Amino acid sequence: MQYTQSQIRELISISVDAFRTWRNAIPALSLHKGHAPSFTPGDVVAIAIVAELVRHFGVRVGTVGDRFDLLFKECRGKSWRSLESCVALIEIDNFRLVDASVAHRCSPDASSLCVPCAPIIARLRSALTATEVDQEQGHLQFPPTSVAVQPERREKRA
Helix, strand or coil: CCECHHHHHHHHCCCHHHHHHHHHHCHHHHCCCCCCCCECHHHHHHHHHHHHHHHHHCCCHHHHHHHHHHHHHHHCCCCHHHHHCEEEEEECCEEEEEECCCHHHCCCCCCEEEEEHHHHHHHHHHHHHHHHHHHCCCCCCCCCCCCCCCCCCCCCCC
């Protein structure tokens, strides 16, 4: 399944302007042109990680945008199931995905940020299923009523 820009913005709750800025700053996002669905599930997780870094850690996308390419390359082509057990490890000059069980064994002599993918994917799934439930059937504008059967008309032939 592939996602459009508007679906991603809705899932991750980012504005059109923010997405446009990110697309200009991150080379991997600038490859996606137009409104056709072109984002993979891995791309959606990578964008959600970027959103997490911006919201909770104050990371400026314009400052490290070119290094986010590594994150997109790591996530692209991977399913949400395989990404659930990963942690995005953001180091000074590197972005990589590591298994959550080995994330605590990172190099203690380098500064890094650690973003677990499981809660992000849980939020994405929840948002997707919430929109599916809402769209199953809308409320009826008018109550159902029975319609009387009209008697058959006979046409006169000449």
